[in-house]
Amino acid sequence: MLDGLEAALRRSHPDRPAVLGRRGIRRGDLADLAAGYAGALHHRGLAAGDTIGVAVRPGPRALAIMLAAYRLGLRVAVLDPSAGPDVLTARLALARPALVVADAAAQAVAGWAQRLAGRAGLALPALDRLGPVVTVGRRLPGSAPALAPRGPAGVPDRSDSDGDAVIVFTSGTTSRPRAVVHTRASVNAGMAAVTGLVGPRPGDVVLGGTFFVLVPSLAAGAAVVQPARSARRLAVQLDRVRPRHTYLTPPQLRAVLDAGARFTGSVYSGSAPVSAALLGRVRAAGATAAYGVYALTELFPAAAVEAAEKASFDGDGDLIGAPLPGVEASLDETGQLLLAGPSAAHRYLGEEPLNAVATGDVARLDADGRIVLAGRCKDMILRRAENIYPGLYEPALHVSGVNLALLVGVPAGDGDERLVAVVEPQPGADERAVRKSLTAPLARMGAARPDAVVFAPVPVAGRSRKPDRAAAAALAARLTGSGRG
Structure with missing residues (x-):
């Protein structure tokens, strides 16, 4: 390409x-x-x-x-x-x-x-x-x-x-x-995978700002518009250019939806967890399709799932979809997801070539070969001698009216941890209604039910504005009065 x-x-x-x-x-x-x-x-x-x-x-x-x-x-x-x-x-x-x-x-x-x-x-x-x-x-x-x-x-x-x-x-x-x-071959393979997933055509308008958006779009004859920085201006931009394909991060999507944006065509989101509730909001705002894309710097893109498929999934964990063509998914002895394929990085600088990319995500492969995430290996919480992976349960907390929800561990003083859910409501949402909606999901969590639920903005960090679990744990400790051991 x-x-x-x-x-x-x-x-x-x-x-x-x-x-x-x-x-x-x-x-x-x-x-x-x-x-x-x-x-x-x-x-x-x-x-x-x-x-x-x-x-x-x-x-x-x-x-x-x-x-x-x-x-x-x-x-x-x-x-x-x-x-x-x-x-x-x-x-x-x-x-x-x-x-x-x-x-x-x-x-x-x-x-x-x-x-x-x-x-x-x-x-x-x-x-x-x-x-x-x-x-x-x-x-x-x-x-x-x-x-x-x-x-x-x-x-x-x-x-x-x-x-x-x-x-x-x-x-x-x-x-x-x-x-x-990344080698020249893996970069080209990644962009070919984007083309296969999205299918840009001559004359299309594509909204997105990354290299992996620009090149496949231009190669197909489409024009690209870069997203405005402010949510208000981005909402106006979406209405003016009416893109056939839109690429935005989850924080961008939440902000522009709160600003009243309407979508056209298909919408793709990744770089941070994408909930079924968020994809549902995008569809309700006019998109003909809304996809959560699972990708890493080491392999882009790896898997994708459309809003309807993600919403219909009723198992534990976060369904991210089937591996895209050419991507091979497997698990190591600890349950960590491993990925390989033509678009995988060759190595880390100064290290030996990679046989497979260790994602750092605990996962399982369902009967249809789809990938279901259970959480980050490093985010495991130990409570009462039980290992709890937050990603296994967090999707259930994204009920109507919830922007973001995390499960974090707060030290309890004896090597154990208290499990706290930090829930960020959508702007204008009724907190009492959200708490009521959370009753059933919390009950279904069984032994992983949190010790406390706090309502507060979830801290984010980095250029992609991913949830900051360390900062969220510190926030939960302050709000629940938990001391450090």
Whole structure:
């Protein structure tokens, strides 16, 4: 898919929009921008196998840089400037990019790029100082020198080569960050899987902001619009562009639904748990289909389930659907879900190749081969010598009127834990009605019934705004008056 995208942008309706909106661009112009950046990177002496760090906001420039890197056979290390200077320093030390490409906003947020550009202040243990930084797009005072697009004459085309394509950092401390390495083959396989799941068509409008949304859509001839940041503006945007396909995270969906949004076409959501209740709200708001997508940085996408199938599931745990074509699911001796397939990452940087991706999720495979999650291995709660996996029971707590619900353990003082349900009602929901609706699900939990139920906003963290279990446990301890042992 990536091999021929630049040519497809020129060949197929080059005057049509590729990305809509204030920072939009036509298909042919996007191809020209990618070719210009390829020329600029080649002129700086970068060659196949080199690594560049990219800290550019999602949009046409970021996509053009990625396409340029792909054409030259470069490896891209995706950098998040909001991670903070210490974490960024450790990640840069691990990836060792020959060049860091950043926009002015990323440099301003990070507060590190100017020092890098001056090759001062970030000398790392046992490493030479890091390479130079360049700016794409508009420069601000103090920004690094510009990476100006150049003519593509003499630029080699390594787009059909093998090897590493991208490094994505997932977690880790400043001393040991962890980085997922995808090859060019696994990236292409992942995007092919997205195409098979979604089925974008020429002329469609697709709303979404990630690379895995942009590339399959553009390759199919669709136009992409990036979601507005505020829920109110996003609701207006959905009404104005009426996308055939929409990709939003669960927090984005909840916020825009609370803002009164209406949907058209199919809606896909992932990166955090997606409840049947949330998918049901999306369908009720006009979507023709609503899917929860199970994906990891190491394998995207892995499984998907539509709202109706998820709502009809009455077993314990969280049904995430059957593995997508090519994805192989199995369990290890502890019940942890293992995944393999063409779209799986090759390895973690500095480690041996992966035979399978260990997801960290406890799961089971039902009689139809569908994956049912029971919770995170590390989230297990020990109460009265019984192991309780929260994910096995949390879906039942998402009754009408509930935005989010978590089960967390609060230390009881003797190595045991109290089990507390933290429930976040939807805005305007009647708390008494929600408590009444929870009566039956709580009764069905048997030995895993929580010791207390508290109503409060569930803490979230990270760029995807996932529920923060540690913060929720601390909140539950305060609200229930539980002391630390």
